[in-house]
Amino acid sequence: MTKANLNWVVLGPGAIGGLIAGALLEHGQSVSVLPRKNRTREINWQVTHKQFKADYSAPVITQLLAENTVFVIAVKAFDVIQALQRITTLRGFNKAMPIIISHNGMVELPEPLKELNLHPLVTTHGAVRSRNENADLCIEHRGAGRSWLEVDPAVRNQPTDFDPGLVLQQAFPPLTLEQDLSQRRWLKFVINCVINPLTAVHQCANGELLKGSWQAQVYSLVAEAVAVANSQNVSLTTEECYKEVLLVAKETALNHSSMLQDIQQQRRTEIQQLTGYLINAGKTAGVATPTHQQLLNEFQQRYSG
Numbered sequence: 527m528t529k530a531n532l533n534w535v536v537l538g539p540g541a542i543g544g545l546i547a548g549a550l551l552e553h554g555q556s557v558s559v560l561p562r563k564n565r566t567r568e569i570n571w572q573v574t575h576k577q578f579k580a581d582y583s584a585p586v587i588t589q590l591l592a593e594n595t596v597f598v599i600a601v602k603a604f605d606v607i608q609a610l611q612r613i614t615t616l617r618g619f620n621k622a623m624p625i626i627i628s629h630n631g632m633v634e635l636p637e638p639l640k641e642l643n644l645h646p647l648v649t650t651h652g653a654v655r656s657r658n659e660n661a662d663l664c665i666e667h668r669g670a671g672r673s674w675l676e677v678d679p680a681v682r683n684q685p686t687d688f689d690p691g692l693v694l695q696q697a698f699p700p701l702t703l704e705q706d707l708s709q710r711r712w713l714k715f716v717i718n719c720v721i722n723p724l725t726a727v728h729q730c731a732n733g734e735l736l737k738g739s740w741q742a743q744v745y746s747l748v749a750e751a752v753a754v755a756n757s758q759n760v761s762l763t764t765e766e767c768y769k770e771v772l773l774v775a776k777e778t779a780l781n782h783s784s785m786l787q788d789i790q791q792q793r794r795t796e797i798q799q800l801t802g803y804l805i806n807a808g809k810t811a812g813v814a815t816p817t818h819q820q821l822l823n824e825f826q827q828r829y830s831g
């Protein structure tokens with residue numbers, strides 16, 4: 527495989543994007559950055575891992591895209607459509623360019639964007655983005671995790687140099703290539719629809735949800751979300767998802783969920799792409815989601831959003 531043949535363009539970079547961009551640079555890849563606003567010629571950022579720190583720098587993309595461009599879009603769910611629309615307007619863009627896309631929640635894409643060469647990435651890494659006293663971008667890699675990338679079977683089976691999945695597998699391990707991530711994406715979605723809004727409304731660490739007093743609500747939230755997943759032909763069971771929710775709550779017992787962190791830092795949350803999406807998908811499919819509706823009402827009363 528000729529690794530140098532790929533030209534990676536990473537949006538942001540945010541917490542996850544910066545982590546991936548740093549890993550690609552470590553792996554000798556050519557990486558450019560597409561920030562929201564092109565104010566500088568290059569972007570510098572630091573990633574702090576448990577054992578070491580590393581400084582990275584990548585040019586801001588300004589010219590024609592190279593033919594072998596691969597995009598990495600790791601943005602908040604409410605920015606996904608705009609981010610995709612933006613890259614389709616870049617000079618040299620063509621619809622065959624692979625776009626690795628990672629976000630929590632679910633987003634209904636407009637028809638033209640569904641035709642893009644999208645490769646969903648699910649990751650359990652934990653990273654937090656901040657600025658230091660010099661306003662430099664700092665990314666703290668708080669939890670090493672694993673990732674799964676959906677690879678179109680036609681691309682997967684081609685013995686070609688141009689396979690971003692294989693490069694990413696080496697640069698950002700452990701990463702598993704799968705042909706259909708829908709079940710994994712829905713499992714993560716169900717877990718997020720329980721842990722994020724509950725911990726945000728009650729302003730508690732994830733481990734709180736292990737207490738007996740929460741179990742009836744947690745179980746109902748899981749059962750309703752699984753019924754919606756089943757209505758989308760995703761075969762999950764309430765028991766397996768409930769177990770997973772408890773496992774994540776246990777493994778991240780002391781952590782504040784990303785939604786609670788967003789609330790604490792007065793940032794926009796992904797509640798509409800989580801609970802909002804679930805309730806709407808349930809309505810369309812004729813599946814009742816009263817426990818999620820109640821939780822959304824509490825969230826909106828508390829945070830008016």
Ligand SMILES: NC(=O)c1ccc[n+]([C@@H]2O[C@H](COP(=O)([O-])OP(=O)(O)OC[C@H]3O[C@@H](n4cnc5c(N)ncnc54)[C@H](OP(=O)(O)O)[C@@H]3O)[C@@H](O)[C@H]2O)c1
Nearest residue numbers: 538539540541542561562600601602605609629630652653
């Ligand atoms: N962080 C984690 O540990 C983690 C773990 C698993 C999953 N996730 C999920 O992964 C997604 C990304 O999370 P994150 O924490 O990496 O978010 P983040 O730190 O907010 O990063 C998003 C980045 O994308 C940029 N961006 C958004 N729209 C853009 C556009 N149109 N053009 C260029 N840049 C754009 C943002 O710029 P601005 O700063 O200007 O907005 C920001 O730099 C979310 O859905 C999150 O829930 C996160």
